[in-house]
Amino acid sequence: MAVTLIVPTTLRMFTEHRSELTLDGNTVGEVIDALADEYPDTRKVLYGEDGRLREFINVFVGADNIRDLNGYDTPVKEGDEIMLIPAIAGGSGDTVDDVRESVLGDRLGEKLTNDEIKRYSRHLLLKEIGVKGQRRLKAAKVLIVGMGGLGAPLVQYLAAAGVGTLGLIDFDEVEESNLQRQVIHGSRDIGRPKVASAKDSIKQINPLVKVETYNMRLTAENAVELISQYDVVADASDNYQTRYLVNDACVLLGKPDVFGAMYQFEGQASVYYAKEGPCYRCMYPAPPPAGLVPSCAMGGVVGVLPGMIGTVQANEVIKLIVGGGKLLTGRLVMFDAWRMRWRELKIRKDPRCPICGETPTITELEEYDYEDFCGIKTREAEDETVEGIEPKELKRRIDAGEKITVVDVREPHERAIAKFPDAIVIPIGQLARRQDELDPSADTVFVCKEGKRSILAVRTLREAGYKGAAYNLAGGTNAWSREVDSSFPQY
Numbered sequence: 001m002a003v004t005l006i007v008p009t010t011l012r013m014f015t016e017h018r019s020e021l022t023l024d025g026n027t028v029g030e031v032i033d034a035l036a037d038e039y040p041d042t043r044k045v046l047y048g049e050d051g052r053l054r055e056f057i058n059v060f061v062g063a064d065n066i067r068d069l070n071g072y073d074t075p076v077k078e079g080d081e082i083m084l085i086p087a088i089a090g091g092s093g094d095t096v097d098d099v100r101e102s103v104l105g106d107r108l109g110e111k112l113t114n115d116e117i118k119r120y121s122r123h124l125l126l127k128e129i130g131v132k133g134q135r136r137l138k139a140a141k142v143l144i145v146g147m148g149g150l151g152a153p154l155v156q157y158l159a160a161a162g163v164g165t166l167g168l169i170d171f172d173e174v175e176e177s178n179l180q181r182q183v184i185h186g187s188r189d190i191g192r193p194k195v196a197s198a199k200d201s202i203k204q205i206n207p208l209v210k211v212e213t214y215n216m217r218l219t220a221e222n223a224v225e226l227i228s229q230y231d232v233v234a235d236a237s238d239n240y241q242t243r244y245l246v247n248d249a250c251v252l253l254g255k256p257d258v259f260g261a262m263y264q265f266e267g268q269a270s271v272y273y274a275k276e277g278p279c280y281r282c283m284y285p286a287p288p289p290a291g292l293v294p295s296c297a298m299g300g301v302v303g304v305l306p307g308m309i310g311t312v313q314a315n316e317v318i319k320l321i322v323g324g325g326k327l328l329t330g331r332l333v334m335f336d337a338w339r340m341r342w343r344e345l346k347i348r349k350d351p352r353c354p355i356c357g358e359t360p361t362i363t364e365l366e367e368y369d370y371e372d373f374c375g376i377k378t379r380e381a382e383d384e385t386v387e388g389i390e391p392k393e394l395k396r397r398i399d400a401g402e403k404i405t406v407v408d409v410r411e412p413h414e415r416a417i418a419k420f421p422d423a424i425v426i427p428i429g430q431l432a433r434r435q436d437e438l439d440p441s442a443d444t445v446f447v448c449k450e451g452k453r454s455i456l457a458v459r460t461l462r463e464a465g466y467k468g469a470a471y472n473l474a475g476g477t478n479a480w481s482r483e484v485d486s487s488f489p490q491y
């Protein structure tokens with residue numbers, strides 16, 4: 001039986017720096033013996049004087065420890081993976097089978113100063129990075145699209161790592177509800193442009209980094225011009241238009257797009273690099289219909305999740321620049337923070353991909369309508385058919401004792417934050433079958449957090465044949481709080 005033995009970093013110095021070996025054997029014991037035969041130096045590390053495997057090493061077949069199976073006698077079959085997992089206390093290793101070129105080619109930054117040598121010492125001690133890798137980092141220019149949850153760890157780690165130039169693009173300002181996860185911004189930064197606040201954080205972490213800020217939206221008109229000035233792009237955005245735009249500009253310019261995304265407890269990361277593998281369009285030829293997949297602002301996100309996904313992205317950016325390692329090209333890692341599980345999926349290049357395929361149809365971004373592709377125009381047009389009622393007007397009509405029904409369509413855990421006064425509760429998913437509970441002779445006003453789900457509620461009800469007058473509370477409970485009742489919490 002030929003099985004794969006995964007060699008841990010700490011043992012690779014005994015296996016001529018190989019990380020994976022193909023060995024023969026019918027049981028785990030036979031495979032480990034085959035290892036010791038082929039690389040005799042491993043014997044003294046693996047076995048104690050009593051001839052037994054040392055206790056600081058665990059042996060796994062697939063996901064199971066052989067201690068829970070039959071120990072050395074555990075049978076193995078063709079294609080199995082055996083992993084040796086020793087205890088580690090930190091340190092570095094090196095391998096010969098992870099060779100790839102830097103995206104910078106031969107470009108190197110200036111010689112490192114003594115201050116830089118001190119600052120980046122732990123990188124210089126890694127053979128995989130070393131002086132050459134650090135000078136590449138110094139020469140590198142990385143554009144980060146989005147200064148939110150994913151942008152925060154990207155900026156922090158790339159600045160700390162000594163990336164020479166960081167470009168930051170975002171048109172937003174810091175809001176209080178960002179601070180639960182966007183750890184580059186602080187309470188003092190509320191109301192400031194995110195790029196300005198992020199730049200201050202970078203200067204605090206590493207004053208040697210040059211920072212370019214773009215307080216604007218990335219558009220089909222400016223994307224190619226901007227991205228062409230950078231070596232690598234990290235997509236830390238929060239909407240489909242920007243994701244397709246970043247992907248397309250990167251494909252056209254031959255740059256890698258280091259992707260990260262998240263929602264609630266689930267995160268994804270990959271490297272879309274059309275030169276070496278699939279692009280974002282190969283994976284997702286079309287976005288979901290606008291409004292179908294809720295954003296983090298609507299559905300929430302656990303604060304540490306962007307920290308984990310953003311650091312995965314930062315790691316891929318560093319490997320691209322330094323050269324070497326195995327990239328996430330052609331692979332999508334999925335992370336479930338609630339169940340603490342990482343999964344990996346293969347993604348393949350689509351020969352019919354409209355931008356990186358054999359006969360591309362998208363060759364100019366300015367001619368491509370991203371809003372239309374992402375269904376935003378259609379949705380806006382449909383949304384305009386729903387009439388909104390301003391918070392002050394609703395308040396006036398309630399106070400005047402008019403016959404009006406208020407329906408709260410928010411989730412139960414949102415109502416636990418605050419109840420809307422005198423509202424009846426019908427979740428969106430039940431509206432169609434519970435329309436009998438509404439009085440078609442009275443005006444009905446739907447309420448949600450931001451006035452978007454309530455539009456969906458009105459449309460759902462109409463499609464189900466409801467004939468009464470239905471409105472949405474414009475701007476939702478957050479607008480109600482701003483304009484009518486400041487004691488109602490905004491969230």
Ligand SMILES: [Zn+2]
Nearest residue numbers: 279282353356
């Ligand atoms: Zn593609």
